[in-house]
Amino acid sequence: MVEEYVTAIPKKSEDFSEWYVQIVRRAELADYTPVKGCMVYRPYGYAIWELIQGALDRRLKATGHQNAYFPLFIPESFLAKEAEHVKGFAPEVAWVTQGGGEELEERLAIRPTSEAIIMHMYAKWVHSYRDLPILINLWNNVVRWEKVTRLFLRTTEFLWQEGHTAHRTSEDAMEETLRIAEIYRDLVENELAIPVIIGQKSEQEKFAGAQATFALEALMPDGKALQAGTTHFFGQNFAKAFEIKYLDSDGEQKYAWTTSWGVSTRLIGGLIMVHGDDAGLVLPPRVAPIQVVVVPIFYGNEQEEVIRKAHELAQTLVNAGLRVKVDDRDEYTPGWKFSEWELRGVPLRLELGPRDLAASSAILVRRDNRKKEKVGWDALVSRIPVALEEIQSSLYQRAKEFRTANTRRTTNYAQFQKVMEEQRGFLLAPWCGESACEDRIKADTTATVRCLTTDTAEGATCLCCDRPAAHWAYFAKSY
């Protein structure tokens, strides 16, 4: 049983939304601003983002991608070149109509995504098959005028990365689209400890302008799905709209094949929801800005010695490559600090007091299960990295077990509706692929097709009509 030390936070199980907002603010991850729908990423929250960035950036560079930067403003006419794209994004674009006090001849979109400006530039850069592929990634911000916003999960402005690639063949582009999806899976499952399913989006749910969209979907504790990342295969849609043509080795002019893909700071929202508990945030060690907090416990005459030793042990851990903080403030009691660092999600706490000093050891406490362990000073450097890995893997396992327990298979529409109403979670069901059924399911249950599976649905009929099913699909309510 988990004891409750922080009373001011609502219980996760009782008021999930309020719990979420409180964690974000009390752990100092983010705060509201005077601008509607816009949030500040506070240092502790931004540090998590930097760790996620680092982890993904390494993976992207290892697969040949390069970072670049493109402008914030996109001329309206560019956005309009790909018909589906503009139709999809126009309703949520913020426009700049004046500059330096003068009306602009053509208004500028504040990028909701950068396909338009990037495709324009790629058209200038690509002439020969030798110029392909182009593998560029951007770390930037985008603006989408959302009607309803939630800290990290959906904000008017948010931080993300958007990759944009151009290829010689359809196969190359599709391979890239799927490769990135697997890189995302690796990132989200292994760094953030959040299990995901990957699958293709339905026609209705795919990206505006894409031929195929693949998504990572994660299950949140309230039974709703969170789209954790997407990759898009554009075919030649954008290449044709923006005239990205090259001369192939056979002497023919051909259109390039393009992709784009992105993950955002929304991942941080997923982290909070999936791993947090009634005492606050629980961070997977690999993305924890502080992996170990050392709390010296001192009484009058031993204070100096305890603090000195705490810093000495901390330095040893830092030298071993760990992210460590010593909380030697004397205006707070140890108990207060325990609660505070639990609220902030630090994976391991190292307690060092007079008793430990006498025994040349320290008490190591896990955030995820509060188990305590006495560790000799000499063993800390070897024990702590192992303990961090144990936590990392335990968080992942726990999340995966939750998902397994909340993924159900059904072919019966009445049962589907009942489960979606009472338990939520992922529902695997056969679907004909027609948007009429998709619409009906949404109207009846508010659930949507999260993604399709590659499982064949031979012999099965659609969940809600008489047609033969085309796919098994994952359904869920979503964020």
Next chain:
RNA sequence: CGGGGCGUGGCUCAGUUUGGCUAGAGCGCUUGGUUUGGGACCAAGAGGCCGGAGGUUCAAAUCCUCUCGCCCCGACCA
């Protein structure tokens, strides 16, 4: 955008129904002292003009109008 809820020191809230003197509490904050192994205690302090604008009134946190923001349920949305 529709329906509902809520905006009062940093935080959580009372006060609003039935307008009335200097707007309250707990926590937090500052200073001093005692403490310190699960959010310590005592004492003395600082801090709000009641989300914003307008109106009614002798008098507005309280009534009316407009407006901004946050939360929830929908609609919408990579």
